[in-house]
Amino acid sequence: MAIYDSLINNPNSRDKAMVWLWAQVFDIPETDPHVEDDVVACxxxxxSEIDLLSSKLKSRGVSDHLLHPGLPRLRNVASPTYLNTPWNNHRDEQSRVENRIILLWATWALQDENEQDLDSDELAALRSELDSLEVSLRNVDMPTYLYDFVLRQISVIRSALRISRVRGVAPIKEALRQVVGNCVVERDHVEAESKAASENARSVMARAGDLIKKTAEYADRFEKIRKAGEGAVGLAKTVGPILLAWVQG
Known part of the structure; x- marks a missing residue:
């Protein structure tokens, strides 16, 4: 619902290309070097979330015709096909009152599954640190294996942070589990290569480990808020020991 409101209520957007309007909706800076990739990913x-929403409502006995025309319209305008078209081409259809009514009703019907919005400032800080880390990684002399390994892990985190604007904390948790699995499987090789790496290379690895841990701590805080402190996964406690070898270099 928040995404729809941001789309409809965006000021001075009539002639703006959809790619830049979506960038504003998803809080992606226009100067971000990955802006178009981030918009498409979101x-x-x-x-996918609209499709999941429809499936959940239907599983609760909601007739398909009750979801029309609002959900199909929103799904349609979210097609990357329209990224270079002006918002003015879509504004009238998307602004119709029946669209909002359907979305409000769907939000109410699934209120037991609604998640609190993630902290945009903290997400922005993580993305900024990720950009800085990637620059450092590309400028440091590092063994090829270690370079590829670290780049793969931060790419996984970047992809998760992109779509967390839409899917909440779930993709971050999935990404961290993938990173932990990679670290466990490749631990011996990483440790052997890191011992022969330069001090600067080990410093970059330590920064990558610290960023991954910060991401896990962020996911943990959100999970504790969502579950009122009960049954939180504690991803940071899992990630920390796995990344210890990086920090020790």
Whole structure:
């Protein structure tokens, strides 16, 4: 619902290309070097979430015709096909009152599954640190294996942070589990290569480990808020020991 409101209520957007309007909706800076990739990733996640929303409502006995025309319209305008078209081409159809009514009703019907919005400032800080880390990684002399390994892990985190604007904390948790699995499987090789790496290379690895841990701590805090402190996973406690070898270099 928040995404729809941000789309509809965006000021001075009539002639703006959809790619830049979506960038504002998803809080992606226009100066971000990954802006178009981030917008496409968010739109794909959004369309998947709309499909999931429809499936959940239907599983509760909601007739398909009650979801029309609002959900199909929103899913359609979220197509990457329209990224270079002006918002003015879509504004009238998307602004119709029946769209909002359907979305409000769907939000109410699934209120027991609604998640609190993630902290946008903290997400922005993580993305900024990720950008800085990637620059450092590309400029340091590091063994090829270690370079590829670290780049793969931060790429997984970057992808998760992209779509967390749409899917909440779930993709971050999935990404961290993938990173932990990679670290466990490749631990011996990473440790052997890191011993022969330069001090600067080990410093970059330590920064990568610290960023991954910060991401896990962020996910933990959100999970504790969502579950009122009960049954939180404690991802940071899992990630920390796995990344210890990085920090020790």
């Amino acid at each position: 739109l794909q996640a959004m369309r």
